[in-house]
Ligand SMILES: [Zn+2]
């Protein structure tokens with residue numbers, strides 16, 4: 370799709386959303402799959418921790434022995450399907466992406482919230498990987514309930530909870546969803562009931578909670594903060610060398626607001642490496658070059674320039690690494706960070 374089409378698609382999506390009624394009803398699942406006992410923790414292997422970017426904020430963490438997924442969204446239906454049809458996971462696309470990223474020993478899918486661009490493929494992924502637990506708020510877990518997953522594969526989390534998946538220690542931070550604009554906010558804020566099967570209209574996947582995840586592994590501390598909202602002071606006393614920072618719709622914010630966001634997240638944890646996530650147009654397939662979310666949904670270039678400026682004004686040097694789909698960040702056991710751009714996709718087009 371060309372730029373003009375991206376723009377038109379963005380405008381048309383905004384219009385299409387106007388026509389979609391909002392219906393939500395809360396139901397609370399009672400899952401039992403949260404591994405909260407610290408005696409479950411195992412020693413991390415000495416190998417590099419590999420973190421592969423699969424678009425939006427879907428990330429594969431792999432230490433060579435076991436894996437975590439943050440978010441589950443690789444099917445990526447196009448604009449027409451997203452705006453006007455029912456959408457859901459597509460097994461063939463899902464298999465291709467997860468196989469390409471080497472996902473075969475998955476322990477958990479840590480989901481930010483139940484919106485389709487984070488959660489849509491998570492139930493099918495957990496169904497295909499029976500050792501994996503879906504971790505998230507009540508709405509996310511309800512999608513797993515609706516998909517027929519057993520309680521041992523479902524974990525409803527709360528703020529500052531710690532979970533143990535083998536050598537991965539995961540601390541949960543509740544955080545506000547980033548600004549979506551009033552229309553999307555009205556449409557997508559609410560509860561997803563445990564009767565909500567897929568495929569479904571994207572607006573059926575509602576949530577009123579959002580979570581970030583601090584993943585500790587063999588001395589490494591990596592924060593994934595998928596949505597561009599924050600609670601002031603939430604990360605006081607928390608450390609992370611690497612932050613995957615949600616930058617969706619940052620271009621809609623002022624320089625001052627972006628600087629506050631940076632200080633409260635990446636600055637607060639003392640990150641020395643930041644990787645922007647949730648910048649791409651999630652209505653384009655992942656095996657084509659990623660493109661930024663188009664106007665009027667975002668002003669990508671402006672947001673990135675302002676983020677760079679905010680980071681440069683901080684009190685420590687920070688490297689900003691921009692990943693394309695299938696790129697892998699390597700974090701060595703001593704904390705050294707490097708990039709492997711040798712992913713399977715030959716059509717590389719990293720955002721600038
Ligand atoms: Zn969302």
Ligand SMILES: [Zn+2]
Pocket residue numbers: 484486487617647
């Ligand atoms: Zn999102």
